[in-house]
Amino acid sequence: MKSTFEAALAKMMYIAEEKKKLGNDQYKAQNYQAALKLYSDAIQLCPDFAAYYGNRSACYMMLSNYLNALSDARQAVRLDPKFDKAYVRIAKCCLLMGDMVGSEQAIKKILELDSQSSAVKTEQQGLQQLRQLEKTIQSNYDSKAYRNVVYYLDSALAIAPACLRYRLLKAECLAFLGRCDEAVDIAVSVMKLDSTSADAIYVRGLCLYYTDNLEKGILHFERALQLDPDHSKAKEMRNKSKALKEMKENGNTLFKSGRFREAQTVYTEALKIDEFNKDINSKLLYNRALVNSKIGSLRDAIADCTRVLEINSQYLKALLLRARCYNDLEKFDECVNDYEAALQLQKTPEIKKLLRDAKLALKKSKRKDYYKILGISRGASDEEIKKAYRKKALVHHPDRHANSSAEERKEEELKFKEIGEAYAILSDQRKKMRYDSGQDIEDQEQDFDPNQMFRHFFQFSSGTGQGASFGFEF
Numbered sequence: 001m002k003s004t005f006e007a008a009l010a011k012m013m014y015i016a017e018e019k020k021k022l023g024n025d026q027y028k029a030q031n032y033q034a035a036l037k038l039y040s041d042a043i044q045l046c047p048d049f050a051a052y053y054g055n056r057s058a059c060y061m062m063l064s065n066y067l068n069a070l071s072d073a074r075q076a077v078r079l080d081p082k083f084d085k086a087y088v089r090i091a092k093c094c095l096l097m098g099d100m101v102g103s104e105q106a107i108k109k110i111l112e113l114d115s116q117s118s119a120v121k122t123e124q125q126g127l128q129q130l131r132q133l134e135k136t137i138q139s140n141y142d143s144k145a146y147r148n149v150v151y152y153l154d155s156a157l158a159i160a161p162a163c164l165r166y167r168l169l170k171a172e173c174l175a176f177l178g179r180c181d182e183a184v185d186i187a188v189s190v191m192k193l194d195s196t197s198a199d200a201i202y203v204r205g206l207c208l209y210y211t212d213n214l215e216k217g218i219l220h221f222e223r224a225l226q227l228d229p230d231h232s233k234a235k236e237m238r239n240k241s242k243a244l245k246e247m248k249e250n251g252n253t254l255f256k257s258g259r260f261r262e263a264q265t266v267y268t269e270a271l272k273i274d275e276f277n278k279d280i281n282s283k284l285l286y287n288r289a290l291v292n293s294k295i296g297s298l299r300d301a302i303a304d305c306t307r308v309l310e311i312n313s314q315y316l317k318a319l320l321l322r323a324r325c326y327n328d329l330e331k332f333d334e335c336v337n338d339y340e341a342a343l344q345l346q347k348t349p350e351i352k353k354l355l356r357d358a359k360l361a362l363k364k365s366k367r368k369d370y371y372k373i374l375g376i377s378r379g380a381s382d383e384e385i386k387k388a389y390r391k392k393a394l395v396h397h398p399d400r401h402a403n404s405s406a407e408e409r410k411e412e413e414l415k416f417k418e419i420g421e422a423y424a425i426l427s428d429q430r431k432k433m434r435y436d437s438g439q440d441i442e443d444q445e446q447d448f449d450p451n452q453m454f455r456h457f458f459q460f461s462s463g464t465g466q467g468a469s470f471g472f473e474f
Contacts, residue, residue, distance in 0.1 A: 016045035050080035098163025198228035332362035370422035
C-alpha cells in the first residue's frame, strides 16, 4: 500500500512539475492567462509547494492583479520562510497598492536574509518618495489646496497605481474642484472592484451634491454611513446637504409669498454653508439677486449676478437680470453689453427686442437731456415748458452776469444757449415727438442765436408784438 501511495504521489508531483514548466513557457511568451491556469493546476496537484505560489504570484503581477499576487506571495513565504523572491513580490505589491508598512516589513525581511541584497532598491526609493508625498498631500488637503493635492496625488499614483485610497482621495478633490465627471469615473471604477467601499459611495454622493442633486446625494451619504458608521466625511456632508436643501426650499417659499427681505436673509445664510458648491451657490446668488431687484437694491442685485456669471458665464437668467438692473440705473452701455452677450447664448425675439430697446436708450442717453436742462419732467405740459424756459432764461441771461469773471460769463453763456436749444426742441411738437422717440433731430444751426430766441419768446409772451424795449429787474 505504501509503495502505491508513494507512486501516486510521485506521479502527481511529476504532473505538477510539468504543468509548472508549461506555465513557464507561456509566461515567457507573455501568455499570462494561459500561464495562470497552468500554475493553478500545479497548485491544485501540489498545494504545499511554495515555488508554484511564487510563480503564480509573478503571473498575477503581470496581469496587474496585485491583491491576488500578494496573497500568493504571502502563502509562498508561509510555506518557505526563506523564499526571498516571494518577499520581493510582497514588497512590490504592497508598494503598488500604497501599503507602505507592508512593503517596509517585507524589505526588512529580505535584508535579514541577505544584508547585501539590491533586489528591492527601487522599492526602498519608492517608499521614501511616497512618505514625503503623503506629508505634502496631507498638508495641502488640510489647507483646502485641492488643486495641489491632485497634482501630488498623480505623483503618488505613479509609484502606487493600485492604491484605491489615493484614487478616491483624488476623486474627492476633483469633486471639490467641480470636476465631477472625472470624480464619478474614478468612484465607479472602484465600486466595480468593491461594491461595499464606503469611501467610493461617499465620493459618488459628493458628485451628486456638487451637481445640485441633493436628494440622491443624501441617500449615498446615508449608504456610506450604513457601511461605515464612523465615516466622518459622509456624516458631515449628509448634514450639510440637509441644511442646504432645507434653507434653499425655505428661501424659495418666502420669495414666492412676497416676503423678500426674509428670503434675502435665508439665501445669505445658505451661501455660507459651502463655498465650493458652485452649482448651488450660483442658484442661491441668482435668487438673492432677484430678491434685491424686488426690494430696489439694484447695485446689490448686479453684484450678485456678476458673482453668478463668474461661476457660470452661460447663466442666461443672471445675464438678463443684470442687464435689466443696469437699464434701471441708466447704465446703458453695460446694459447693451449684457443683452448682446445674452443674444449670443439664445437668439430669441424677446432678447432681440430688449437689445433694440437698450440700444435706443443708450442713444438717447448720449444726447443732451433737454428735460433735465429745463428742470422739468418728461410729461411736462406746453405751459410748464414755457414757464421753465422763462425762469431758466432769466437766471442765465448774459446781461445778468455782465460783471462776472470771463470764465463765469462763458459758463453762463453756454447754459443760456443750451436752455434756448432745449426750448426750441420741446416747444415744437414735431421735433419733441422725434426727440421723445429717440429719433435723430436735425442739429441746431451753427449760428443758432439764443438771444434771438429769448427776444422772440418775450416779445410774444408780452402780447405787444414789439420786442425792442423791455428791461429786467434782477
